[in-house]
Amino acid sequence: MNNFKDAGLTVAGILYGDTFLRRTEFWDEDSRNKYQIQKLKKLFIECNENISWYKNIFKNMQCSPMHDNVIDIYNNLPILHKATVRENIDQFVNDKIKNVIKFQTSGTSGEPLTVHTHAHQWINEQGVIWRSWRRAGFNLGDRVAIFRSYTPKKSNSTIKIDRFRNWAYLSVYHTDEKNLEKYADFLVHWKPKYLRGYPSSILLLSKYLKDRNIIIPTLKAVFTASEMLSISTRQQIYQNIGLEVFDHYGQAEITVMFHDCEKHEGMHYDWEYGKVELLPSSASGLYKIVATNLHNMAMPLIKYDTGDLSDGEFSTCSCHRTSPLLKNIIGRDMDFIINFDESKIPAVNFYTHFSKVKFAKRVQLIQERRGVISVRFESWSSENRSAAQHELELLSLKLSNTIGLTVDVDPNQSIIFSKSGKEKFVIQKLKY
Numbered sequence: 001m002n003n004f005k006d007a008g009l010t011v012a013g014i015l016y017g018d019t020f021l022r023r024t025e026f027w028d029e030d031s032r033n034k035y036q037i038q039k040l041k042k043l044f045i046e047c048n049e050n051i052s053w054y055k056n057i058f059k060n061m062q063c064s065p066m067h068d069n070v071i072d073i074y075n076n077l078p079i080l081h082k083a084t085v086r087e088n089i090d091q092f093v094n095d096k097i098k099n100v101i102k103f104q105t106s107g108t109s110g111e112p113l114t115v116h117t118h119a120h121q122w123i124n125e126q127g128v129i130w131r132s133w134r135r136a137g138f139n140l141g142d143r144v145a146i147f148r149s150y151t152p153k154k155s156n157s158t159i160k161i162d163r164f165r166n167w168a169y170l171s172v173y174h175t176d177e178k179n180l181e182k183y184a185d186f187l188v189h190w191k192p193k194y195l196r197g198y199p200s201s202i203l204l205l206s207k208y209l210k211d212r213n214i215i216i217p218t219l220k221a222v223f224t225a226s227e228m229l230s231i232s233t234r235q236q237i238y239q240n241i242g243l244e245v246f247d248h249y250g251q252a253e254i255t256v257m258f259h260d261c262e263k264h265e266g267m268h269y270d271w272e273y274g275k276v277e278l279l280p281s282s283a284s285g286l287y288k289i290v291a292t293n294l295h296n297m298a299m300p301l302i303k304y305d306t307g308d309l310s311d312g313e314f315s316t317c318s319c320h321r322t323s324p325l326l327k328n329i330i331g332r333d334m335d336f337i338i339n340f341d342e343s344k345i346p347a348v349n350f351y352t353h354f355s356k357v358k359f360a361k362r363v364q365l366i367q368e369r370r371g372v373i374s375v376r377f378e379s380w381s382s383e384n385r386s387a388a389q390h391e392l393e394l395l396s397l398k399l400s401n402t403i404g405l406t407v408d409v410d411p412n413q414s415i416i417f418s419k420s421g422k423e424k425f426v427i428q429k430l431k432y
């Protein structure tokens with residue numbers, strides 16, 4: 001997408017987010033259902049005409065989206081999995097839509113997927129994101145320092161400024177002492193109002209700022225996305241730099257979005273964007289998030305299994321917005337550690353366990369065998385590498401004693417990052 005088109009769609013999204021979407025977050029259940037049914041009908045009619053995958057399904061079901069009950073059709077459709085889409089990608093693409101916008105999913109699990117969308121859907125996308133930024137008091141033109149999405153070429157600076165948007169990018173690939181000092185110095189002088197990044201990158205920066213008593217008084221809040229934000233990370237960022245974190249949940253297949261509000265009691269369901277269904281999973285109390293983007297005619301994915309899980313069912317928030325709330329989205333099914341007896345332990349427990357380390361800058365768990373995990377780490381400096389190893393060994397021993405896992409600290413292996421610099425706390429190599 002070129003800058004001009006991107007800017008145009010963003011402005012349209014802002015208008016949409018500031019008008020319609022500021023009202024709909026207070027709509028009652030009946031109005032929400034009516035809206036979704038109307039959008040689903042439009043989507044199903046498009047599918048019946050131009051998406052060969054769904055044309056076949058509707059034919060086999062002997063139903064007509066134009067005349068039959070939309071919810072009946074929806075309920076009878078099968079759950080869609082990523083592998084099905086990957087293997088039959090041409091059958092999901094709408095050839096009638098020109099000027100498509102394409103995304104490549106990062107494929108951290110080794111299964112990249114190209115997703116198609118179009119301008120109208122993109123306006124919805126921008127509108128929902130804008131609404132969530134507004135909850136943090138964001139205004140157009142406010143300076144945002146972004147600690148992600150920037151990979152400098154060798155000769156380039158580790159900081160890049162986008163003057164058009166008033167955004168500055170800091171490289172997550174350069175977090176040695178020299179660069180962190182440079183980032184802190186830059187932030188003090190550039191005076192951003194918001195920080196945006198992966199929870200892991202923001203946590204790291206916040207620790208650095210706290211340890212050196214560096215205060216950036218212009219900062220108002222933090223926006224996080226793309227990695228699971230644990231309660232302890234949220235708390236630690238607040239303790240380190242006194243900023244509230246506003247979290248975003250979305251996924252590259254663009255079927256669903258959730259955002260938290262100023263109460264931070266959970267994630268509000270952006271029901272205007274996608275329809276979400278929670279289905280029981282193999283773990284008690286956890287539900288599969290199955291979603292349908294209500295606007296994407298370029299590549300409709302209906303009842304798509306996002307692979308992510310909700311901790312509990314929908315509830316409500318004390319902020320008085322009526323949009324339903326999920327207490328906690330705990331990430332891909334892969335975020336589990338498998339014990340000797342094959343029981344699954346949510347990785348979030350381990351995250352909390354290892355989050356209070358002092359000398360280790362990053363910690364990562366690798367599981368290749370049942371009941372066995374290997375701990376990799378990076379220390380704040382080469383001088384405190386052995387202190388970091390020691391503190392991790394003590395924590396690992398505690399873990400072995402309490403839940404019976406074999407936990408070994410491996411000082412010889414480096415942390416594994418995704419191509420975009422995302423840091424996954426657990427690298428799960430077991431199939432389960």
Ligand SMILES: [Zn+2]
Nearest residue numbers: 261263317319
């Ligand atoms: Zn709320």
